[in-house]
Amino acid sequence: MSQQFVIAPETIIQAYTLGIFPMAASKDAEDIQFFQPDIRGVLPIRPPHIPKRLQRLLRKQPFEIHWNQNFPAVIDGCAAPRSDTQDTWINPQIRRLYISLHMLGFAHSVEVYEEGQLVGGLYGVAIGGAFFGESMFSRVSNASKIALCHLMARLRYGNFKLLDAQFVNDHLIQFGIESIDKDDFQKQLEHAINSKASLDLDVPESIILQSLWQDNNVTS
Numbered sequence: 001m002s003q004q005f006v007i008a009p010e011t012i013i014q015a016y017t018l019g020i021f022p023m024a025a026s027k028d029a030e031d032i033q034f035f036q037p038d039i040r041g042v043l044p045i046r047p048p049h050i051p052k053r054l055q056r057l058l059r060k061q062p063f064e065i066h067w068n069q070n071f072p073a074v075i076d077g078c079a080a081p082r083s084d085t086q087d088t089w090i091n092p093q094i095r096r097l098y099i100s101l102h103m104l105g106f107a108h109s110v111e112v113y114e115e116g117q118l119v120g121g122l123y124g125v126a127i128g129g130a131f132f133g134e135s136m137f138s139r140v141s142n143a144s145k146i147a148l149c150h151l152m153a154r155l156r157y158g159n160f161k162l163l164d165a166q167f168v169n170d171h172l173i174q175f176g177i178e179s180i181d182k183d184d185f186q187k188q189l190e191h192a193i194n195s196k197a198s199l200d201l202d203v204p205e206s207i208i209l210q211s212l213w214q215d216n217n218v219t220s
Contacts, residue, residue: 007032007093009100016125016132017193019186021166024091027079032093040185041168042178043133044219045160048152048212049176052220057142058149058209063120064113065150065205071102074109074121078135090135098134101125108199110147120144122151129161129195148175150205153212158200162192176219 012022015034022032043049050058075098079090101107106127112120120143122136131151136144152175155163165172168179180188200208212218 007097009097009104009106012097012101013106013125013127016127016130017189019182019189021132021134022094022097023089024094025089027088027091029091030093032091032097035166036182037167038182039168039179040182041165041172042180042185042188043152043163043165043172044176044178045152045155045163047218048149048156049219050149050152051174054142054145054149055218055220057146059213061206061209062114063143063146065147066111066113067199067201068102068109069111070118071107071109071123072099073118074111074123074137075099075135077118077121077137077139078123080137082137098123098125110151112143112147114140114143120147122147124151126160126197126199128193129159129197130164130189130192131155131160131162132164133166150208153208153218154199154205155197157203157208157211158198159195160192160197161195162188164189 020034020036022034024032075095079088098107107125109123110121111118119140120138124131124133136147138144165177168177
């Protein structure tokens, strides 16, 4: 039987500061691998790009939004089988590491509730003025998109400089995702990590969104 190499949460933080992130080959993989793509997907947050349809939905506030109330449930939701695939890159070691990062104050979850039930959300890692988005999930229509909108709005409010989405995909095109090369990403990353920013989690979501509309700092 092969011996599993145990990675410390601090190693993951160091990897992020170097532009590297971890993934498992599958949910059953015994280890994890580290990646540094030549082309990186980055979402704009100053200003954020939110489709008009989602702007209208945000104003209606159809869901209850919370942060960090049930991080393990969010990562489990992200790891659950989906209609388009039955596999995931979140294996037990990834789950353990990110829950540890959450307990250390680095990993955060945006949670979307409907009638008291968790119906969607996302999680990622914040270091300085950089936020590294990891995964999202939806159990009802638009739940993960609403979570992403709230994330983008709060990052803008808190003076974050970078929202790393890792890869470009069709789902994120509507949010204005940009493709940048590795060298450009490293420059943005260094600036962001050394910037002062805060998620300001004591500020209610209603005020975050109100600031977004009043400042006109949103594109569609």
